[in-house]
Amino acid sequence: MLRLLPKRLPFSQSLVSPRVLLRSNFSTSFIRLNENKQTSEPKPYTEPTQPRKPLSRIPIGGVNTESQRIKDSNIEFASWKAAVLMIVTGGVLYYFFTREKKRIQVQQDAESNRGYGRPLVGGPFSLTDENGEKFTEANLKGKFSILYFGFTHCPDICPDELDKLGVWLDQLKKEGYELQPVFITCDPARDTPEVIKEYLSDFHKDIKGLTGTYQEVKDCCKQFRVYFSTPEDVKPGQDYLVDHSIFFYLMDSDGEFVDALGRNYDNETGPLRIKEQIDAFVPKAEREKQKKKEASSWW
Template sequence: MVRIAAIVAVFVAGVALLGMVFLSRGGGDDQFASCGAGAVAGDLGGPFTLVNGDGQTVTSAEVITEPTLIYFGYTYCPDVCPLDVDRNAAAVEILEARGQSVKPVFITIDPARDTPEVVRDFAEAMHPRMVGLTGSDEQIAEASKAYRTYYSAHPAVDGEYLVDHSTFSYLVTPEHGFVEFFRRELTPEQLADKVGCFIDQI
């Protein structure tokens, strides 16, 4: 019952986030128009300062050194996050086989439990090149705000709790910043095709 409630909450959060974003198919001189890029109302993405798996403070400029696929979640997530992050890792592997390099990044929204060591081990288990990031509550909130993600922790029961959160993945490049976001319904192959299209236009 708890898992059902959590899934419903995640869906509602996703719908709420979509309500904040205005989509229109690009055209004209938009270099990504052929990839079906959405025009986002207002700025999305931006600089952040977080902590990597080695406990080092890093900036977004140090993390986003190539096309990067970012996902916000938490390692204690019972089902949604592992599936989404695994999907992203599979898409990255498909792209690698095609000769396209994309860096997978996981940013926790549960820094109280997701220490540098925890996010490092989680990221390494998902993909050898995945970067796991955590930080202070304030640092996580700032990164989340930049990407307009949603998260809200449930009250703890015996020290355990779930966190409702949005489930989009974000493609970001050093040259262009935020490029596009992707829904979790995409398969690894579909995600790889979409991300690959954008990389071809860079």
């Protein structure tokens, strides 16, 4: 059999020195390095075909100021609404508390004016109206009434006060308040029902006129603490002076006195005071019931 032996290199070629090998390897590496350098040279700069996106103005580690601005504006708007709501709520509460406080004060004033036991102002009386009909304290019940004491021969004060009363009545009626106005004479000798009826025709149509005998008028004036200076025995045609108190006496729907309005009340403050009393009114039955309840709870 024939055996194939590896081909042997010539002796001259097999004996290569290490220096030759090193040189050969270095040359090959150098050539490869040059090729890489040629292939890795930078390409010339060309303009981008698409525009660049703008750089963000948000600093590194910062926040988006636009979103922060929107957030701040929302907070400011919410704070503004809360402040307005607080002001409106406070105003409403202040109004109602003030109104309630005023109402309680008016009730207390009216209660003190009514007095305890025997009334301080007001009481039973019996007179005759301008139509000749009997008129007593019972006719004052069922609605608020306002009484004025005067006389038909009064030169200036009585006409002025009755004119002012007419303005009050019209103003109150516009606002839905019903009031019974009553004129009571302090001069029964001259002020007969016929004279009073003619005299009141120059004033508000709702005003009723009352008169009576000297004693009846005197007793009525005494009940209402009205100053009465008219002489008793007066001859026909005799001149004399009549003096009286200048007040409007406000009576509640139970026929009890609640307030006196003097000449200091004008066309604005007069109706306002009357409305306060009507709005704050508590019927006598409820007042008595409340007093009993408070007394029982106390003991």
